[in-house]
Amino acid sequence: MNDILRVTADFEAIRAVGPWLRSVLEPLGPEQCAAMAGSIELAVHEMATNSIDHGKSTSIELKAQRTNDAVDIILTDDGLPFEGRQGPAPHPDEPQVRGYGLMIVEALTESIDYERIATGNRWTMRFALESNESNSST
Amino acid sequence: MDPILATYEMNIATVELTDRLDALEAAPLRGILDGHIQLGKSRILVDLSKVDFIDSAGLAALVKYMKDARSMGGDLRLVAPTHPDALRVFELTRFDKVFTMYDSMTAGLTEW
Secondary structure, three states, rough: OOOEEEEEOOOOOOHHHHHHHHHHHHOOOOOHHHHHHHHHHHHHHHHHHHHHHOOOOEEEEEEEEEEOOOEEEEEEOOOOOOOOOOOOEEOEEEEOOOHHHHHHHHHHHOOOEEEOOEEEEEEEEEOOOOHHHOOOOO | OOOEEEEEEOOOOEEEEEEEEEEHHHHHHHHHHHHHHOOOOOOOEEEEEEEEOHHHHHHHHHHHHHHHHHHHHEEEEEEOOOHHHHHHHHHHHHHOOOOEEEEEEEHHHHHO
């Protein structure tokens, strides 16, 4: 698996993330794909939304890479640098309106790495495979 | 199908959503909910049973108007999503414990 999706940075265009993810996860087999696609879509969608909302990006590139026990999704944009979490971290006992995006991504990923690059930002999100035994096609 | 259908019955404003509740759909939803709040309708029931994807932008719209409605003595309650990809954002943020959720619109209207 090694596939790339390039979209303009707007909320309608990033709806292509879900279908693209399902196509790149398909070689993992239907069980693995079904188990992972929804979670990965939510995490990637949150990062793409942050890129548009906070980074003011104009374009977003997504790349999927398979390792032995994980799937990496690398999001590259041309937006403003990430300057850390803005505002307090959300707490469920004190509902706040904003700030849940990164919290959701952190909950869904095995790891998330950020790098400022010459042309923008690069985020690498790692998602652990649910189970190697259910991987039917690799 | 129109993704947002709003009606008003039994002193409860109802809003039915379909498909996705993401950053794109959050804007028209905010308009609908803001209209209810401006008219003093602080008992709002949002049906998420036919929604198959919700992100934090969609959640944020619901949270904002839940807080507004509660500050007016009412509430914004939900018909729970049935699709796991729509329920996930509530579980991850623990808002499934904050919102009052019903299994159906009928249950929401009769049990409120």
